[in-house]
Amino acid sequence: MVTAKEGIMELQIKRVQVQTLCPVCQQENESILHNLVSCYFAQQCWLLLKVDNQGTGCLDFTTWLERVLHTASSKVQAEIITLCWAIWRNRNDIVWNQRFSSVNKTVAAAKQYLTQWSIAQNRSSTTLLQPTFEGDGDCIWVNPQQNSVKVSVDAAVFEDKDAAGLGLVARDDNGELIQAKTLILPSKVAPVLGEAMAVKEALSWIDVMQWPKVILVSDCLVVVQAIRSKTPMRSQFGKVIEDCRSYIRRLNKISLYHVKRSANMVAHQLARESYNYPDRTFDRDSIPSSVKYCIEMDLKC
Numbered sequence: 001m002v003t004a005k006e007g008i009m010e011l012q013i014k015r016v017q018v019q020t021l022c023p024v025c026q027q028e029n030e031s032i033l034h035n036l037v038s039c040y041f042a043q044q045c046w047l048l049l050k051v052d053n054q055g056t057g058c059l060d061f062t063t064w065l066e067r068v069l070h071t072a073s074s075k076v077q078a079e080i081i082t083l084c085w086a087i088w089r090n091r092n093d094i095v096w097n098q099r100f101s102s103v104n105k106t107v108a109a110a111k112q113y114l115t116q117w118s119i120a121q122n123r124s125s126t127t128l129l130q131p132t133f134e135g136d137g138d139c140i141w142v143n144p145q146q147n148s149v150k151v152s153v154d155a156a157v158f159e160d161k162d163a164a165g166l167g168l169v170a171r172d173d174n175g176e177l178i179q180a181k182t183l184i185l186p187s188k189v190a191p192v193l194g195e196a197m198a199v200k201e202a203l204s205w206i207d208v209m210q211w212p213k214v215i216l217v218s219d220c221l222v223v224v225q226a227i228r229s230k231t232p233m234r235s236q237f238g239k240v241i242e243d244c245r246s247y248i249r250r251l252n253k254i255s256l257y258h259v260k261r262s263a264n265m266v267a268h269q270l271a272r273e274s275y276n277y278p279d280r281t282f283d284r285d286s287i288p289s290s291v292k293y294c295i296e297m298d299l300k301c
């Protein structure tokens with residue numbers, strides 16, 4: 001696994017223009033340790049979470065993390081890991097979307113995510129939906145089998161713009177981009193409906209392409225399980241799910257899986273870019289650079 005710093009250095013060697021100053025504070029050079037621990041913004045976040053990150057004097061992030069996790073309860077350990085994720089997400093939001101968040105919002109997002117995750121964990125034991133299948137739950141990008149195409153989908157809701165966007169990405173058995181598409185929805189939709197619409201749009205796209213075998217992945221477990229279940233649902237969501245089921249029955253070459261968000265970063269980034277690049281089709285040369293970067297990162301894992 002290549003670290004972000006090594007990745008940046010490699011890009012610099014290849015003479016790709018890379019910003020090395022921390023995008024959050026614009027004061028010091030960027031490193032994982034700086035971004036997540038010693039940056040002024042990160043320090044304020046840790047202070048708000050009441051985690052003492054001072055005085056550890058660590059030279060690298062892993063050592064720092066081991067030290068702070070060592071004495072923490074399992075509840076605090078979960079909070080620490082989630083806050084690392086939230087601080088990193090904030091950094092990416094600044095880099096890719098020029099969107100700045102506050103310390104309060106970043107810590108609140110981490111806490112909210114953790115609460116939702118805990119609720120989901122409790123619910124999953126009593127869910128009436130089918131259990132996950134073998135092949136579900138990839139945490140990182142995995143190339144599809146030879147001669148198969150992997151289509152990843154994601155949706156983004158643009159709260160401030162009253163719109164939502166979909167990102168669909170088809171990649172070959174080397175993980176290289178074949179084609180990608182964006183679609184913009186002219187109004188906000190519930191995130192889970194957006195995720196279902198992304199799957200349906202991908203199926204309609206697969207229908208016209210001549211790919212022999214397709215692995216379709218979404219990071220929305222609710223949608224994947226709803227499509228697999230046979231339960232009729234009388235709602236807009238249910239209608240989209242029923243359309244997905246009939247595509248899959250008819251096309252007979254599609255395997256649908258759930259993957260973790262971390263394995264779906266390319267479609268995730270494209271969905272977020274859909275507002276800037278609405279209703280477009282991309283190839284390797286025209287794909288937005290932020291999405292290209294995510295593909296490169298996948299292939300380094």
Ligand SMILES: [Zn+2]
Pocket residue numbers: 022023024025026027028034035039040041
């Ligand atoms: Zn900084």
